[in-house]
Amino acid sequence: MFDRNRFISFWTNPRLWQGCFVIVLANGLIVAWSLDLRVAVALSIAPICWVVGKKQTDAETRRRAAVAQAGRPVAEVSAESDSESLAEDGLMGEASLPETMLSQHRYALLVRARVSETLDHTIRDRANRLLWDRMGLLPEGNVNLTTMFSGQEQASNVWVDPVLLDRHCVSNQEFFEFVAAGGYQQPAFWDEEVVSGLLDFVDTTGLPGPRFWTEGAYPPELANHPVVGVSWYEAAAYARWIGKRLPSDAEWIKAGSWPVATGNGSLAQRKYPWGNTMDRSRTNLWGSGPQTTVPVGDYTSGVSVGGIYQLTGNVWEWTSSPFIAHPEEPPVAAWTKLIRSEQSLKSIRGGAFDTYFDSQATCQFQSGEHVLGRKHNVGFRCALSACDVANLFGAEPSEIPKEEVPTAVPSEDVELEEAMA
Amino acid sequence: MTPLVTLPMESYQLAKYAEPLVCFVCEFENNYDAEICRCCGAPMALTHQAGNYKTAPQMIAVVGPPKSGKTVYLGMLLDLLARRTSGIRALARGAFSVTLQQQTVESLATCQFPEATPSAAEHWNWVHCQVHLAGRQVQLMNRRSTREIVFVDSAGDAQQTHLDNEQYQPAVSAMLARSAAALVVVDVTQVESGGSDAEYFAVKALSNLAELPRTKKGRTAWQKRPVAVVFTKADGCEICCDDPTSYADRHCSGLAQFCRDRFSKVAFFATSVARSTTTRYGEDIPLRIEPRGIVEPFEWLTSRMRR
Numbered sequence: 060m061f062d063r064n065r066f067i068s069f070w071t072n073p074r075l076w077q078g079c080f081v082i083v084l085a086n087g088l089i090v091a092w093s094l095d096l097r098v099a100v101a102l103s104i105a106p107i108c109w110v111v112g113k114k115q116t117d118a119e120t121r122r123r124a125a126v127a128q129a130g131r132p133v134a135e136v137s138a139e140s141d142s143e144s145l146a147e148d149g150l151m152g153e154a155s156l157p158e159t160m161l162s163q164h165r166y167a168l169l170v171r172a173r174v175s176e177t178l179d180h181t182i183r184d185r186a187n188r189l190l191w192d193r194m195g196l197l198p199e200g201n202v203n204l205t206t207m208f209s210g211q212e213q214a215s216n217v218w219v220d221p222v223l224l225d226r227h228c229v230s231n232q233e234f235f236e237f238v239a240a241g242g243y244q245q246p247a248f249w250d251e252e253v254v255s256g257l258l259d260f261v262d263t264t265g266l267p268g269p270r271f272w273t274e275g276a277y278p279p280e281l282a283n284h285p286v287v288g289v290s291w292y293e294a295a296a297y298a299r300w301i302g303k304r305l306p307s308d309a310e311w312i313k314a315g316s317w318p319v320a321t322g323n324g325s326l327a328q329r330k331y332p333w334g335n336t337m338d339r340s341r342t343n344l345w346g347s348g349p350q351t352t353v354p355v356g357d358y359t360s361g362v363s364v365g366g367i368y369q370l371t372g373n374v375w376e377w378t379s380s381p382f383i384a385h386p387e388e389p390p391v392a393a394w395t396k397l398i399r400s401e402q403s404l405k406s407i408r409g410g411a412f413d414t415y416f417d418s419q420a421t422c423q424f425q426s427g428e429h430v431l432g433r434k435h436n437v438g439f440r441c442a443l444s445a446c447d448v449a450n451l452f453g454a455e456p457s458e459i460p461k462e463e464v465p466t467a468v469p470s471e472d473v474e475l476e477e478a479m480a
Numbered sequence: 481m482t483p484l485v486t487l488p489m490e491s492y493q494l495a496k497y498a499e500p501l502v503c504f505v506c507e508f509e510n511n512y513d514a515e516i517c518r519c520c521g522a523p524m525a526l527t528h529q530a531g532n533y534k535t536a537p538q539m540i541a542v543v544g545p546p547k548s549g550k551t552v553y554l555g556m557l558l559d560l561l562a563r564r565t566s567g568i569r570a571l572a573r574g575a576f577s578v579t580l581q582q583q584t585v586e587s588l589a590t591c592q593f594p595e596a597t598p599s600a601a602e603h604w605n606w607v608h609c610q611v612h613l614a615g616r617q618v619q620l621m622n623r624r625s626t627r628e629i630v631f632v633d634s635a636g637d638a639q640q641t642h643l644d645n646e647q648y649q650p651a652v653s654a655m656l657a658r659s660a661a662a663l664v665v666v667d668v669t670q671v672e673s674g675g676s677d678a679e680y681f682a683v684k685a686l687s688n689l690a691e692l693p694r695t696k697k698g699r700t701a702w703q704k705r706p707v708a709v710v711f712t713k714a715d716g717c718e719i720c721c722d723d724p725t726s727y728a729d730r731h732c733s734g735l736a737q738f739c740r741d742r743f744s745k746v747a748f749f750a751t752s753v754a755r756s757t758t759t760r761y762g763e764d765i766p767l768r769i770e771p772r773g774i775v776e777p778f779e780w781l782t783s784r785m786r787r
Contacts, residue, residue, distance in 0.1 A: 345771070346563065375768075404757065415769040416589045426768040427757065434755075436770070 067244060072265055157182045163236045166190055167441075168302035172449040194223040194443065195314070195365040202313040203326050205423040216326075217309040221445035224306055224314050227355035227368050228285035228376065228440045229297065231269075231277035237297045238275060243267035248296040256431070260293055269293070270433040283354040285374045285438035291405045291430040294377045294439040303441035308380035308425065310442055311408045315371065315422035317364040330421050332363035332370045337417040342372030345415045352412055352436075371420050374438035375407040375428070382406050382427030403430050411436035504530045504630075505539070506654030520651035521601030523576050526608055526630065537608060537628035538785055539658050540778075543689075544665030545681040546636030549712035549753070551594050551605070553665065554633050555584020556753045557774050558607060568779050570609040570629070580605035580633050588754065588769050597635040601651035605633040611782060627782060643684050657692055661706045661781045668711045668720050668750070669758070671731050679732045682709065686735075690742045706745040706784040708777040709735065715752035721772065724750040745784050749777040 157169055157178060169178060169186040178186070199221045244267070246254050262272035269277070270288030277286075289297075291305075298304050306314070316328035329335055331342075339347035341361030352373055362368050370376075382404035404427035410420030413436055418424065428437055445451050500509035504527040508519035516523055530537050544550045558581040561570035572578045583605075587594040597604060611627045632655055642652035656662075664685060670678040689702045709728065714720045720727040728736040728748045739746040751773040754766035 410768075411770070413770045413772070415771055418589055419768050426755070428755075428767070429757075 065241075068241075068267055157186075161185055161189065163240065163301070164189075164193070164233055165301045166193075167443050167447075170448050171302070172447075175449040190223070190443075190448070193226055195226050195363075195367050196445065197222050197224060197310065197313050197365055200313070200318060200320070201326060202309050202316070202318050203328055204309060204312060219307075219309050219313050222306070222310050223443045223445060223448070224310065224365070224367055225303075225440040225442070226366055228374060228438045229294075230283050230355050231272075231286045232282040234269065234286040234289070234297060235277060237300050238268045240300070242296060242300050248299045250292055250295060253292040256292075259431075260290065260433075271435065281352070283356065284352045285355050285369075287352065287374055287435055287438050288433045289438070290433050291377050291428070293433075295379075298439075298441045301441065303443045305377055305379040305439060306442035308378050308406050308408070311370075311376065311378050312422050314365055314367050315363055315409070328422070329364075330423070331361075332367070332422065333361055337420075342410075342420070343369070343412045344372045344410055344417075344420055345413050348372070348412050350412060370409050370422065372410050372414070373412055374409075374436055375411045375414075375426065375434075376409050377428075377437065377439040378406045378408055380406045382425065404428065405430050407437055501527060503527055503654075504536070505632075505658055506650060516602050520654045521604060522632070522651070523574075523606050525574050525576060526606055529573055529608055530628075530630075533628055535628070537630045538660040539630045539632070539655065540781060541656050541659035541662045541689075542631060542633065542665065543639060543656075543662055543682075543685045544636060544712075545640060545667070545678060546596065548636060548665045548667040548670075548678065550636065550665050551580070551597055551633050552584060552588070552753050553710070553712055553751060553774065554605075554607070554631055555580050555594065556588070556771055557778055558609070558631075559585050560771060560774050561609070561611070561778075567614045568775065568782070569612040571612070573608040573610055573628075576605075577607045577609055580607055580631075588766060591766050591768075593754075593764060593766060597633055599635045599637045599641075601634070601638065601649075604635065604651075607631040607633070613782065614779075627785075629782070639685065640681075643681075643688060646688075656689060659705075660785050662686075662689060662708070663777060663781065664707060664709045666709060666711050666732065666735070668714045668717050671711075672717055679735045682732075682735050683738050686738060686742065703742060704744050706747075706781050707739060707743045708781050709739060709746065709748045710777050711748070711750045713752060713756070714750040715755045715770070715772070717750075720750045721752070724748040747777075747780055749773060749780070751777065 160166070160168055161182070166186040166189040168174060169182065170190050175183055175186075197219065200219060201216050202219055204215050204217055242248055243257060243260060246257075249257065257267075260267060262268040262270060262275065264274050266272075266275040268275050269286055272278075272288070295305055315332045316330070317332075318326040318328045321327050331337060333341050338361075342358055343349075343353050355373075356368060358369055358372070361371060363370055383406075407426050407428050408422075408424070410424070414420050419426070428434060497512050499512070501512050501514065501524060502509055503517040503520060503522060503524070505522040506517060506520040508517055510517055510519075510524060514524050517527075526537075542550050542554060558570065558572070561568065562572065562581065572581070584594050608628070608630050611629050613625055613627065634652060634655060638649050638652055642649035646653055664682050666682050667678045686707065689707075692702050711717075711720050711724055711727065714724075717727075720731075725736075725748045727750070736748070753771050753774065754769050756764050756766045758764050
């Protein structure tokens, strides 16, 4: 089936035109030699058609393989892409669009106040179930942000409003939905300053997508691994597409360290999501894992109090905050001023599979990465402000979880599908 | 009142003071109870330890200009080798052998690079370790499973001075002459910034090595000793990490050509210890520690060093 976005991305790929130019040039020489126009035209067009056809076939094969790996029929994805584009054009009824959005994990767009009111009860129920199953709630409260730099620590107290945070990092499979839906071709999802740089966000074959993908698709065996090789802008664009945002530094730390106010007004915070002692069996760090990424649902014993997976280890996670956002006036002001001059660094948190020191995998440790950096060990998860969710605690009994603060391990996808059916 | 103590007069022990202790590194004759060599500054404990084994330890020279990452690389290498439970491993011999590892790791854990190594030879860090080779390596090479290896973390300034005038730095001269292999460090950030100083330094150092005369009969000529060219600080250059040999051919073609012409055993490696950033004031700051490609050069060198 014809895919408009894929068609545009294919014809705007500079590599294709480089190849065509060489072929045309070669054929031009043949033309000059033969001086026969009909022969020249035939010779010029034939190789181009062959190259184009082969490229399309290869790309389609890889795409089908990736989608099949994701567990969904190809026809469904194609239909979704088309239906979305049709819906955008106002040519399709409203009934199918929410279904499409649910299948793309864009439930966050359906639980917003204005949208939720207009939806069918069944769809609203499914969106709410997905929301609670895929995201954990962080209650409002204070959190201590500690920055250790140049060997000195400085703490500052920050208020955090209630927020929902993804239980898992965004996986390759989830990010593929964004790529397949033409997310890289829609400027509305991207920060204004980076639109001109979108052509740089390509995979190993020059197609739009994360850096380590090939032909616009992820390696099939890494479907449930966190997506890596994405810049801060790509992470932010994906978050916008699914109706969420990147978490701030304070929100991320609150999710991991789960502060509890004590009697004297201070906060008791955890060093790691599971407690104050490093336990390498609960996380994927240097020396404790396979030295590469693992599926986003692994290491269940390292889950945080709020039911968030892999806050420590596996991949660093982009946040929306700049590097060294806090504290305001640390004692090592000289160093901080130097760092602050680097405005293009964004804060990343949590450590990765190749993080060497335990001290750099704590909830408090902050590192930085360039906004355009597409590193092999940096991924992300998304957040959603509780105030953006319609009727968060006033939902019908079937729509809310058993506990207001979910601490249990979320159910598996299979169970969810059964429940939805 | 001082109590009287009767001690046997072990006059035979005086004999050892009469015999000079020859430094393991520079072969300078020192007093028996000297702590460091008066010529090269190496700890005499190294010489005492070396005398305890049937085969003398082998030295690996680490060559590179100032601020090229020699100390960080060596410190992290030793820490990695010490932590390993399988594959190639190393165990430090003597307290002085742990200092480099300790200083480097302590600094990096607090997001700081260690201080530059002082120029004076007596302040350099010397490391003597017992290296346990990987089982496969032992099988393939049909060699012993352990080796005694000595490193020295020398100052880049001293090496620079030595290249300008070989008489000024006897410690560097002795170290290079004594070494069984060389690890030449090239800073990728300098190469990437378009400067050719790093490449020229490496060529000068290697040229100096290639022209060194054989100090002892039976010792292998430098042309046949293994040389590993290590691109350090490669965290910001993925092309270099992916294929250091191609990177050398494209970006340091003079160095690559020189190595292949003059040395029979050469290999190129890319390493990075920390993801760092450079401020506009030129300060390098480690953002996080992610060792990459650290052990491979050492593994390669040890597998190609002659017994």
